[in-house]
Structure formats: C-alpha cells, structure tokens
Amino acid sequence: MTTTPRAPSWLALRAAQWNRLGASLMTWRRGRLSRQDALKALEGYRGLARDVASARQAMPGNPITTALETLYASLHAIVNREPRHTLASLRHLYAVEIPATFQDLKPRLLGVWLLFALSTAAGWWLIHSWPTLVGLVASPAMIEQVERGQLWTDGILNITPSSILSLRIFTNNIAVTIFACVAGIFYGLGTFYIIGTNGLMLGGVFAFTRQYGLDGDLLKFIFAHGTVELSMICLGGAAGVALGESLIRPKLASRRDSLQQCTAKIAHLFGALIPLLIICGLIEGFVSPDTSIGWPVRLCVGLANLALMYAVLTGRLFKSAAAA
C-alpha cells in the first residue's frame, strides 16, 4: 500500500534545502568545485533523488514534481561531469595515449601509404600519357604559369605575407587531415576517396611540371614541409580507416558504441597532428617560398621535421614525463 508522505517530514522541511541547492547550482556549474562543494553537491543530489521519487509517487504530474525533476536533471549533469586534470592529462596524452594509438594504427597507415603511393603513380602516368588531362589536377591559372616556365609558388610572398600564407596553409591542411579522418564514417570510403584524389593530384602535378623542366623546383619547394604534411594526411587517413572499420566490424554490442569508442581513441592522435601541421604551415609560409634558401637548409629542415614527427608519435619526446 502506498501512502502520501507527511509534509512535516518531507515537503515543508525539504523546501529550504531545494532553494539552497538551486542557489548553489549556478556557481557549481560555472567554476571548478572545491572538495566541500563537491560533497555538498553529492549530498544534495542524493537527497533530491529521494524527494523526486517521493514527489513522483505522491503528486505525479504536479508542477512541484516537474520543478524537482528539472532541478534533479541539472544537478545530475553537474555531478556526472568528467574531472579536469589539464596538465596531467596532457602529459598522459603525449607520453602514453598518442604512442599507443599510433602503434595500433600502423598496419592501417601502411595500407593508406600504399594507396597514396599507387594513386600518385596513377596520377603521374595519367598526365604523362595524356597531357591534355592536366585540367583535372590543376587550375587554369596554375597551368598558364607553368607553361610560361614558372611555378605558381614563385613570387607568392610578393602577393601574400608569410604570416597569412602560413595561417591559410595550416588551416587548410588541418581541415584536409580532419576531413580525411571523419570521412571514414562512410564505412571508410570517404577516406579512400580523399587519399586517392590527393595522390592523383600530386602525381599529376609532378608529371605536368616535368614536361616543362620544373619538377626539380617543385620538389625543392615541397621537401621541407611536404614530407611531414603528407605523412600527417596519411595518418589522418589511417584514423579514418579505423573509423570505417569500427562500423563494418564493430567490437562492441552496437555500431554506435563501437564508433564512439574508436572516435574517442583516435581523437587523441590529433593532439600530435595539429601542432605538427601548424609547424608544417609555418615552414611552408616562411621557408619553402623563399628562393634565397638553398637545398641544404631545406633538407635539414625537412629531416628535422620528420625526426620531430617520429619523436612525438612514438612518445620519445615525452619519455621523461612518462617516467615521472
């Protein structure tokens, strides 16, 4: 048999507590909770849960019950929010999570590199065999400039300042890398498409510039930044393949859960990808277009960048942090 709770022991006595909880809610939501506040919130949450249960039984559908449920939902969001340990989390990210994810993605990365290399070769063969198809991989302005014997990158610093150029480049590269990854949600097909078209364009452009003897200049332009930039795009692609795989062969009960688990895992990788792409953008904006910088410096910058990428992805750069 159910009975209506007596007011003195519940509604009348609890109202003051609800008002106190309501008043604290805004403060708790905004900032970091002290230990005392956290305990207070938990205690209030438990008490409110009992009140909601009683209210649902004693006065279902009543505005008081609705108000209590609203307060309970707000408090639930606060109590269940994840802790923030920014510095410790960052240390763990670079020392443990990124290397582990990179290790997991290695077989897929190999596959994506292979796809990229094959599509680059295909692009080269296509434009080399049928030069009139160059319109597929280059814009009319680029074609015109190459036909005049100049690379489209020549004199680029006279038009755009290095800072803006860098910003534009790394924003674009980050977008392409993220896109190569998230396009994997279409069962991996979106990723294959992005990697394939990027390879085709690169191969095609090299074949086209070779016809005018500019392929060496193009290689000189892209070497310092391109090695890491392309590696990052391929790594984004490998993450996209993993995303697609999580939908095709889910490891958990549902595809949605499997996708969420995989996304949360590969998202760590972007903690390395984004800073490295920003560095590539800065090199592409300040070093690559500068014609006064010769091959030796470009070689050093390119190799140093590669070494940095390897150190970040394998966690060697943060070994001491991990040991601590």
Place this chain on the structure above:
Amino acid sequence: MSTDSLIVTSATGVDVELAIAGPGSRAYAFVIDWHIRLLLALTWFAVAAYAQTGVVYLTGKSAPLAITIAVVPALAIYFLYQPLLELLLRGRTPGRRMAGVRIVNRQGGTPSILALLIRNAFRLIDSLPVLYGVGLCTTLFSAQRVRFGDLAAGTLLVHDGDTEAKALAHLGALSLNPALDAGLLALGNDLLLRWPDLESATRRRLTRELLVRIAAASGTVPTPVPEDSVYDRKLQQRLRDALAGKIA
C-alpha cells in the same frame, strides 16, 4: 527508447528524463551563434583596419602587418567561436542558451572536452554540401535527432531553456504549512500557480473547497471571505496564507 526523450538511470536509482531537441531548436541555436560570430569577426576586422589605415577595409596595397592584425584574429574569431565557447562553457553557447538547448552526454552529464572536440571535428561532414545539409538530414531521420558529430562523440542536444529558472522560482515561492500533507500542499500550490489561467468561477469554487479541506486538516473552521469587487484577490491571499500556515 523514445525518440523524444532520453531516460538515464542514475546511480541513485531515480531516473532522469531529458527532452531531446529537434532540428528546429538546433537550427535556431546555430543561426543565432552564426550571426554572433560573424558580427564579432566583422567588427574586429573593421576596427583593426580603421586603426591601421583610417578606413574600414583593406586593399591589396595595404601593409602586411595591417592585413595580419585585421585578418588573422577575425578568422580566428569566426572559426574558433564554436569550439572555444563550447569548451569554456561546457557545451553551452549564447545561441543555445537563447534557443533553450544544451549538450549532454549519453549519461545526461556535461560532456567531456574530448567529446566536444570530436563533435566539432565532425562539422566538416555535417556541413556538407551546404548549410549543414548532411547534419539536417541525419537529425531529421535519426532516432534521437542526432547528427554525425553527436553519434561519434556520444552527445545529445536536449531542451533546457528557462525551465530551470522557472522551477527554481516555483520552488522558492512555495507555501508550506507543516500541518498539511504533501498532497494537499501540492494541490494548493498548483492552484496558485494556475490562478491566472483559470476562469473566475472555477478558481473561486476550487479555492473554497480547498479552504474547507485545509481547515479540516488543521482542525479549524474556515472564516468566510466577504464577496466584494476584490473577492478573487482576497480569496487567493487567503489560500496562500492557509497553505503557509499563517491563518488558522
């Protein structure tokens, strides 16, 4: 599971029910946020350009430093508005606040930073081909009105609005006589809350009946209220006093 609400089993054993927001509320919040970030970016650009060159625009001949100072922060404001505000305000933005929605994880809690970043990364897919076409389609046809970003991050958009403020105001204004049981108190407070929406004859009848029950529960005899031009207001005050235990 219902498509209109998310029911979360809490550790306390008492379920939390959250109303899921549809594509309309989502689009409304986005449009507000989009206008805010556009206005902020344009304002920065115009002010910075004016400070450097004396006019509110830049040309190809403007100094590189002027272009950098005007363009870089303006682009940063435009592109980072959504992710940065979401991270700082735990999934809330001015647009969402105005549209009365908020982001929660599947446990009904505030989403983590990682979840918010994932959600934002998937905007690249959801915004295809134009005007969030993919996102709009998935929110129209998916079971819980989610876009790809929400699916991947494990988040949902739920109604929040001013219900919390209303709830707090309501709880703060409750009249609670310790001698009355919860049912009677709830009924009386419900009547006070709905007072403006009820017809005069209905609320008079309900109030008189309720006053009799309150008097019986308190072991007193109800005092008649004189019927004059302000009869309704007097009746409302009498009920409030009776529920608060201020009159016998």
